[in-house]
Amino acid sequence: MSTAVKSTVPKSVVRRRRLRTLPVYVILWLVGAVMVTPLLYALISGFKSTDQLSSNTFGLPHPWVTSNYTSLLGSGPFWRSVGSSTLIAVATALLTVGASALAAYALARFAFRGREVLFTVFTMGLMFPFAVAILPLFILLRTFGLLDNPWGVILPQAAFGLPMTIVILRGFFREIPGELEEAATLDGCSSFGFFWRILLPLARPALGTVSVLAIVGSWNNFLLPLLVFSEPTWWTVPVGIQQFQGQYASDVARIFAYLVLAMAPALAFYAVAERQLIGGITLGATKG
Secondary structure (H helix, E strand, O other): OOOOOOOOOOHHHHHHHHHHHHHHHHHHHHHHHHHHHHHHHHHHHOOOOHHHHHHOOOOOOOOOOOHHHHHHHOOHHHHHHHHHHHHHHHHHHHHHHHHHHHHHHHHHHOOOOOHHHHHHHHHHHHHOOHHHHHHHHHHHHHHOOOOOOOHHHHHHHHHHHHHHHHHHHHHHHHOOOHHHHHHHHHOOOOHHHHHHHHHHHHOHHHHHHHHHHHHHHHHHOOHHHHHHOOOHHHOOHHHHHHHHHHHOOOOHHHHHHHHHHHHHHHHHHHHHHHHHHHHHHHHHHHHO
């Protein structure tokens, strides 16, 4: 007859553990409240009129003005900016991740002279601020006729996104066992076949992480689209916000509504991709 031995933890120990973790939870709740409060304020303010914002700044709307949101949802310029941002963000992510994956594969799996020097050059790109390159970048884009062209935003964004993406992917690619590559080579798999059929599927968490970072970075980019696009056809969401704010400077409630609707796609995307992003970062930290 087998008897199960139960290990019990004294209540005093459990109480001490809870007291030690209590400040952490309090700090997390305070940080969460600080971050959520402006979003809630902007959301509620979008349902007010400008007069209500002046007389009732922090209270609930009375009555609720839904026309601020419905008028924007039915406007063509808003959806055009959302479509432009989506197209540029997806194209930037595909180009950045594709080029970085090939470069990281070569830097991680091939031994050649100057490999570490070349990798150091890429890492130095992390310290190069984007604002410094504005003037020469504008001259270069004008020379190649890429102003008022989405490629004038996609290509520079992909170029500036390469260093971080290569650093992240190289760390993942180096953790793939060499025996796996040797077995694939013995089975007749070429170097590119190993990269395409085996390495990329194994590095899916890392690819998902860098893709999310590239898309979010492109969506939030304001300076480069403002520099490249002078016509409203390709205005992105941040540029659209700036132009809308200048056009409706006196209608503050409608500006709040525009800000909330502009943030909604990015927040929705992050909510969907959060597990992939956290999982990739966690896996990378564990391997490192």
